[in-house]
Amino acid sequence: MEVKGSLDKDSWGPNPFQHEVSHPQGLSVGIVTLWNPEKFLLAQSSSDQGYLIIKGIWRASKENYAFVNVYTPNDPNRRQALWRKLEREINSGCDTCWIVLGDFNAVRSPLERLVLARKLKNTKEKIKQWRKLKTEENRKKIEEISNKVNKIDLKAEDAQPYESDMTIRNELLKELREFESKRLMALKQKSRCKWALEGDKNFGFFHALINKNIRSQRLTDINVNGIWTSDPEKSILEAAISLEEVKTAVWKCVAEKVPGPDGFTFAFIKNQWDIIGGDIFLAIKEFEKTRRIDRGCNSSFIILVPKITHPNTLDNIRPINLICCLYKIISKVLAERLKVVIDKLIIPT
Incomplete structure (x- = not known):
């Protein structure tokens, strides 16, 4: 430190x-x-x-x-x-x-703990506001200093630069290095924490330190009653998703189930597979790459279906969750892969 x-x-x-x-x-x-x-x-x-x-x-x-x-x-x-x-x-x-x-990590009474909790919450909000303001101020300063350096460099291209200009340029570059030093200190602090950073602009060195913590905690093998999942089974779970695998998952889904928010049934997808199959496969490959499902494809409706003519209690209602086809296909692909090892992970009763 x-x-x-x-x-x-x-x-x-x-x-x-x-x-x-x-x-x-x-x-x-x-x-x-x-x-x-x-x-x-x-x-x-x-x-x-x-x-x-x-x-x-x-x-x-x-x-x-x-x-x-x-x-x-x-x-x-x-x-x-x-x-x-x-x-x-x-x-x-x-x-x-x-x-x-x-x-001291201690409080004198439960009431003090409640007051402390409120203070900590308020402090956290103030720190967030301060950090946001400070980040914006630093960004503007960096932009201003960079513009000054660029002007001096452009001036030097047209004529021999004055010694005073070069002195100013060196001072400006020193300020830029100080800002960069602060940024590196922040990244060092992050690399000491167990944070999964998403989208941060990060130097490779610190990014590697952060990812090292994640990799060290990753589940690679499972031991159940002395039995380890074998490498071939692990390779099946981690293999790239294929077009044939997606098609198999689609054909295993019930064709005429009630459609989800996207309005499509699997009967339609199967009937038009030659036209839309490629697009569905590309969407699933994008999920495989980013580990994210677009918000519109992840929507769901909960429908309350009455069991009798005039339901008046919850016992007379059956909830149905309607989800989009893409979500169902991804779930089916993952479920089919888990079938390979699930019998070794669950103890028979």
Whole structure:
């Protein structure tokens, strides 16, 4: 973890500051403590998993102060061990004023938890708004700086550039690198989290780190009572969907069932397969590639069909879910593949 030079502008403001950092250990987060050196003179610092201590003199009163920045774990046993360790630290400095602050992962009463939940929710919304505003500001700044650099480059193509222009250009490029550095820091943070990023513009290195977490948790084989699904079976499940496979799934669907929101029955699809079969196959291949079904193809209607002439209770009504043909075909293809291994995954009763 590094504290970049932009931190004083974004979080601390224009006032001078110094900092100490406790780096992440295992699953614990990193901790950073910042202070104004005009107010507090640092003498020493120490840290361990879950806390960071800075000791020194409060300039106004000339007294010894120790600030403990804490991030306590959620596990009760680890939390108690942390408090015992801090208790020994505090008892060792009798002539020092101790101030403990941070995230204690605890509340004093259930009512406080409700208040805290509301505060956290409001804070989250404010952070989202701030992040959105900051992102837009940075985008405009980057665009403005890039335009200035382009103007200098165009000017240099027509004539020998002035030294002052090149100096300005170097400063502008430095600003662009700072913005890029912030973006890389954000990507590093994301790569440490178990996030499945979709559509993010990402450098290959960090994208690989994120995908590595996903791959490490992917289910590749299943062991049931000592029996593993074999490679040939796995290859059947993962094989590309073929046109013949789609056609077989269509012909296994009942022809005259009530149509879904798209208004088509399988009788129509079978009758016109030579004309529309290719388009249906391309739509299913697109699903195979993107793992997504277009919203219009994923719609469904729930119809309440009466069992008697004048139904007046739920027992007299039978719900029917009407879904589009494309959704049914995809489900049938996947179901047919699962038939290959389903008998080894379900214990007979």
